Amino acid sequence: MTVAIYPGSFxxxxxxxxxxxxxxxxxxxxxxxxxLENPRKQPMFTIEERVEMLKMITNSYENVExxxxxGLLIDYAKQKNSNIVVKGLRAMSDFEFEFQMALINRKLDSRLETMFMMTNNRYSYVSSSIVKEIGSYGGDICELVPNEVYNIIMRRLRQERDA
Structure with missing residues (x-):
């Protein structure tokens, strides 16, 4: 069985x-x-909230967990019996960062392969940061985020705007 890990902040x-x-x-x-619990970032949502939102949008996929x-991705990959990491790319700037990460992960564990997937061009300009910025100013993000989590995201953005 081929197990791939798709890590991210989400x-x-x-x-x-x-x-x-x-x-x-x-x-x-x-x-x-x-x-990924990234100590360098100040998240808008807790890990538990992000996991729950991801479960909401993936519940129809039988092969998605x-x-x-x-900690280190290489350690997590071993724990999950995986040697494949999937990373989505939108632009050259994504590639430069993700390429560096892929090389260091491979240096730490030569069995770990990173597979890059180019995003659908309909989403090439969409990032979590852009969604938060547009939403924080009251802009329409309904076409940028999954319908299942739109209200959750909007509610949080309104809370942060009103705080």
């Missing part, structure tokens, strides 16, 4: 993330979508 999950999850689920026997982790 703060919040976007239609671009969903696109990568859907496509990866067709390529690999199992996809573990895993929320949602999880979270902290």
């Amino acid at each position: 703060d919040p999950v976007t239609n671009g993330h969903r696109d990568i999850i859907e496509r990866a689920s067709r390529v690999f026997d199992k996809v573990v979508v895993s929320v 949602v999880d979270s982790f902290q």
Whole structure:
């Protein structure tokens, strides 16, 4: 069984993330979508909230599991019996960062392969940061995030705006 890990912050999950999850689920026997606890970022949603939102948008995929982790990706991959990491790319700037991460992960564990998936061009401009910025100013994000989590994201954005 080929198990791939799709790690990320997913703060919040976007239609671009969903696109990568859907496509990866067709390529690999199992996809573990895993929320990374990144101490360098100040998340809008807790790990538990992000996991729950991801479960909401992936419940129709039988071969997709949602999880979270902290620490090194190589250790997590071993724990999940995986040697494949899936990363979505929108632009050259994504590639430069993800390429560096892929090389260091491979240096730490030569068995770990990173598979890059180009995002659907409909989502090439969408990022969690953009969603948060547009939403924080009251802009319309309904076409940027999955319908299942739109209200949750909007509620949080309103809370932060009113605080």
